Amino acid sequence: MAETALTNTVVPHPRPPGWQGIVADWSSDQRAFKNVPWGKAMMWIFLLSDTFIFGCFLLAYMTARMSTTVPWPNPSEVFALEIAGHHIPLILIAIMTFVLISSSGTMAMAVNFGYRRDRVKTAILMLVTAVLGAAFVGMQAFEWTKLIMEGVRPWENPWGAAQFGSSFFMITGFHGTHVTFGVIFLIIIARKVWRGDFDHGRRGFFTSRRGNYEVVEIMGLYWHFVDLVWVFIFAFFYLW
Amino acid sequence: MVDVLSDTNTGITPAEVVDVELYHPKSWWTTYIFSQDAKVIAIQYALTAMAIGMVALVLSWLMRLQLGFPGTFSFIDPSQYLQFITMHGMIMVIYLLTALFLGGFGNYLIPLMVGARDMVFPYVNMLSYWIYLLAVVVLVATFFVPGGPTGAGWTLYPPQAILSGTPGGNEWGIILMLASLILFIIGFTMGGLNYVVTVLQARTRGMTLMRMPLTVWGIFTATVMALLAFPALFVAAVMMLLDRALGTSFFMPTLQEMGQLMKYGGGSPLLFQHLFWFFGHPEVYIVALPAFGIVSDLISTHARKNIFGYRMMVWAIVAIGALSFVVWAHHMYVSGMHPQFGFFFATTTLIIAIPTAIKVYNWVLTLWRGDIHLTVPMLFALAFIVTFVNGGLTGLFLGNVVVDVPLSDTMFVVAHFHMVMGVAPIMVVFGAIYHWYPKITGRMLNDGLGKFHFWVTFLGAYAVFFPMHYVGLQGMPRRYHDIGETSFIPASAHDLNAFISVAALIVGAAQLVFVFNLAWSLFKGKEAGGNPWGATTLEWQTPQTPPAHGNWGKELPIVYRWAYDYSVPGAPRDFVPQNEPPGGFAVQGARA
Ligand code: HEM
Numbered sequence: 018m019a020e021t022a023l024t025n026t027v028v029p030h031p032r033p034p035g036w037q038g039i040v041a042d043w044s045s046d047q048r049a050f051k052n053v054p055w056g057k058a059m060m061w062i063f064l065l066s067d068t069f070i071f072g073c074f075l076l077a078y079m080t081a082r083m084s085t086t087v088p089w090p091n092p093s094e095v096f097a098l099e100i101a102g103h104h105i106p107l108i109l110i111a112i113m114t115f116v117l118i119s120s121s122g123t124m125a126m127a128v129n130f131g132y133r134r135d136r137v138k139t140a141i142l143m144l145v146t147a148v149l150g151a152a153f154v155g156m157q158a159f160e161w162t163k164l165i166m167e168g169v170r171p172w173e174n175p176w177g178a179a180q181f182g183s184s185f186f187m188i189t190g191f192h193g194t195h196v197t198f199g200v201i202f203l204i205i206i207a208r209k210v211w212r213g214d215f216d217h218g219r220r221g222f223f224t225s226r227r228g229n230y231e232v233v234e235i236m237g238l239y240w241h242f243v244d245l246v247w248v249f250i251f252a253f254f255y256l257w
Numbered sequence: 258m259v260d261v262l263s264d265t266n267t268g269i270t271p272a273e274v275v276d277v278e279l280y281h282p283k284s285w286w287t288t289y290i291f292s293q294d295a296k297v298i299a300i301q302y303a304l305t306a307m308a309i310g311m312v313a314l315v316l317s318w319l320m321r322l323q324l325g326f327p328g329t330f331s332f333i334d335p336s337q338y339l340q341f342i343t344m345h346g347m348i349m350v351i352y353l354l355t356a357l358f359l360g361g362f363g364n365y366l367i368p369l370m371v372g373a374r375d376m377v378f379p380y381v382n383m384l385s386y387w388i389y390l391l392a393v394v395v396l397v398a399t400f401f402v403p404g405g406p407t408g409a410g411w412t413l414y415p416p417q418a419i420l421s422g423t424p425g426g427n428e429w430g431i432i433l434m435l436a437s438l439i440l441f442i443i444g445f446t447m448g449g450l451n452y453v454v455t456v457l458q459a460r461t462r463g464m465t466l467m468r469m470p471l472t473v474w475g476i477f478t479a480t481v482m483a484l485l486a487f488p489a490l491f492v493a494a495v496m497m498l499l500d501r502a503l504g505t506s507f508f509m510p511t512l513q514e515m516g517q518l519m520k521y522g523g524g525s526p527l528l529f530q531h532l533f534w535f536f537g538h539p540e541v542y543i544v545a546l547p548a549f550g551i552v553s554d555l556i557s558t559h560a561r562k563n564i565f566g567y568r569m570m571v572w573a574i575v576a577i578g579a580l581s582f583v584v585w586a587h588h589m590y591v592s593g594m595h596p597q598f599g600f601f602f603a604t605t606t607l608i609i610a611i612p613t614a615i616k617v618y619n620w621v622l623t624l625w626r627g628d629i630h631l632t633v634p635m636l637f638a639l640a641f642i643v644t645f646v647n648g649g650l651t652g653l654f655l656g657n658v659v660v661d662v663p664l665s666d667t668m669f670v671v672a673h674f675h676m677v678m679g680v681a682p683i684m685v686v687f688g689a690i691y692h693w694y695p696k697i698t699g700r701m702l703n704d705g706l707g708k709f710h711f712w713v714t715f716l717g718a719y720a721v722f723f724p725m726h727y728v729g730l731q732g733m734p735r736r737y738h739d740i741g742e743t744s745f746i747p748a749s750a751h752d753l754n755a756f757i758s759v760a761a762l763i764v765g766a767a768q769l770v771f772v773f774n775l776a777w778s779l780f781k782g783k784e785a786g787g788n789p790w791g792a793t794t795l796e797w798q799t800p801q802t803p804p805a806h807g808n809w810g811k812e813l814p815i816v817y818r819w820a821y822d823y824s825v826p827g828a829p830r831d832f833v834p835q836n837e838p839p840g841g842f843a844v845q846g847a848r849a
């Protein structure tokens with residue numbers, strides 16, 4: 018997208034001081050955010066909207082948890098695993114969190130190499146990110162299976178408030194869907210990088226627009242967001 | 258004040274034509290059906306919204322027949338009545354007004370008014386429409402499934418919304434309603450992101466935010482609000498869907514149904530109300546702010562005068578948008594929440610009246626000593642001011658806890674919100690269609706039919722909703738199929754109800770004239786030319802009318818001034834388009 022390289026947007030006057038300067042900056046000619054490509058701006062605004070969705074989910078869960086009269090199951094116990102004869106609370110969640118955070122690291126590296134137009138490294142790092150993301154989803158599937166075998170259902174569970182299962186499946190399910198979509202798009206974009214679409218300006222199949230390496234960064238924004246949300250879910254659901 | 262003639266842009270070279278890589282359609286299908294052109298998408302949105310709006314209109318007829326002549330129309334039974342109000346309310350608010358203002362006017366006007374070739378992501382924009390259409394189809398499907406559409410009221414309050422006593426509650430109605438809302442939100446988000454980014458990042462040279470027409474400001478702010486408010490509805494819909502389909506108890510307390518203890522327990526109905534109104538109140542402004550913006554431009558253009566207090570108008574729009582996120586619980590005074598909340602929310606509600614009143618004063622001051630042309634768009638704009646002030650005043654009543662408690666759930670409330678978010682925005686919709694139809698089609702709408710349509714609609718709407726305040730004060734409840742023999746409701750109220758119903762039928766019928774006018778003028782209307790109203794904004798300066806694919810010719814327009822240079826002293830014409838360079842008269846004016 019050639020538009021994204023527009024760097025010569027004029028700032029005609031010296032910036033007025035204080036609030037007026039802020040307003041003048043924001044409302045200045047052509048672009049509110051200078052040199053920010055369209056796609057990136059769009060992703061930021063989408064993430065803002067998505068934040069409200071996750072915020073509402075978490076607030077709803079907290080309301081349910083605080084107002085229930087039946088005891089809330091103890092997450093440390095529920096999410097404990099027996100490994101080699103040891104009873105370790107929250108171990109799976111800890112690993113999942115570790116994997117997801119690591120995938121943020123590989124994603125950041127992919128973005129870095131994307132800016133250096135290092136086709137191969139970018140693609141490989143994106144695929145590594147996708148594998149880590151898929152591992153996360155896989156472990157989540159394992160956790161779901163385990164809980165379901167133990168009798169946890171969206172409408173009931175053996176240990177206390179029914180809202181425990183409801184919120185658990187709803188929130189982790191919604192987050193897991195985000196991760197899954199992320200993995201799918203990581204693979205799609207990694208393929209494009211690998212094939213050199215962004216070096217040769219190949220046009221997109223649906224949009225018929227030329228992509229460029231900024232797509233990698235935009236993908237990164239989404240991915241880091243999904244990780245960040247997980248940290249909140251981890252804190253509010255598992256550690257509380 | 259506004260940098261009307263500031264010298265910042267004088268030396269600017271013609272904007273290089275940035276390659277935005279427009280999608281160039283190759284076949285009939287991709288030109289007219291799966292089009293990625295915002296103008297075509299806008300028309301698709303608008304036609305779909307108006308078609309489904311006709312359904313809501315017919316439903317309002319049926320409701321009024323029942324209310325005006327209880328017992329006469331035996332084919333309307335109580336559950337059907339509830340289904341009618343629910344679908345009527347839901348369609349009007351979301352599928353008609355939201356879709357029409359943002360998807361319709363937003364798509365058409367934003368790129369043209371800010372001087373862009375299209376929305377930033379046309380493909381996503383196209384998906385937005387098709388998902389919206391799918392949402393509408395799912396909504397319409399509820400009329401045909403067993404049990405019919407949901408009758409829970411447009412607020413869909415649990416627990417009743419998913420109990421068997423409510424029409425559609427334990428059948429398909431509520432499930433499809435929630436599914437349709439979820440689809441709508443997904444589709445809207447795709448479009449909304451486009452509108453916001455186009456305004457922020459794709460303006461043409463010289464188009465600073467503070468030079469944008471207020472129409473764009475209104476639609477832009479409303480879209481931002483929608484992107485932040487719809488998430489709450491999305492979450493509420495997902496949770497209720499789980500309650501209904503999987504038997505979770507997010508919103509469901511322990512209860513008995515037909516003497517049987519239900520499987521639900523421990524959920525909070527109040528939580529739903531908070532989520533719903535966190536969306537629901539901003540929603541009122543999501544349909545009001547575009548109306549505010551559009552009406553400002555209509556008034557300024559047709560009174561040949563610059564808008565009074567442009568900056569104040571912009572700030573008022575932004576302030577209203579922000580404040581409207583902290584007033585939601587004024588819909589919940591009778592819900593049993595803590596009384597101190599009531600105090601807080603009453604206060605914020607009254608504060609919001611300040612920026613709103615500023616806007617009204619500014620409209621009136623714009624008219625003051627203007628060269629008022631009583632064209633059809635102007636008539637509708639004036640009608641908007643009247644109805645909006647009317648509804649706003651009763652809003653001040655209802656915003657106070659002590660006044661609201663006795664009036665809650667009466668016809669007074671129905672009268673209030675119809676005035677403020679029903680009639681007033683619809684007036685703007687009509688005004689806007691009469692105003693921009695010449696640009697969209699190249700032909701004028703018939704003036705005589707338009708004036709007829711205006712007077713019947715405006716006077717008729719007053720005949721419908723003004724007496725409704727009185728009926729409500731008498732204590733007539735809302736959402737009642739038949740109030741029967743009620744001692745505190747005098748006979749006069751029954752007569753008024755019959756009168757209201759007759760008026761409603763007439764108003765509805767007048768809309769057919771409008772639809773006829775739309776179709777007839779398409780072929781037989783007077784040729785409009787590029788700029789029939791002598792307006793300043795960019796959409797009237799396009800090289801072709803209707804604007805071609807890509808909107809502008811080879812070069813994008815350059816903007817040199819704000820959108821309100823009407824009747825500038827010394828100018829050769831009584832308007833100066835935004836893209837007219839400050840040569841000629843302007844230099845004389847500035848240096849004199
Ligand atoms: C010809 C015009 C209209 C007429 C005659 C009309 C009439 C009515 C009637 C009779 C009710 C039900 C009152 C009750 O029993 O509770 C109602 C409800 C409602 N109307 Fe309208 N209406 C019209 C236009 C509109 C418009 C343009 C809107 C858009 C905002 C709208 C939004 C609503 C809403 C939100 C409800 C509440 C539904 C509920 O209680 O769940 N109406 N209308």
Ligand SMILES: [Cu+2]
Nearest residue numbers: 538541587588
């Ligand atoms: Cu409200």
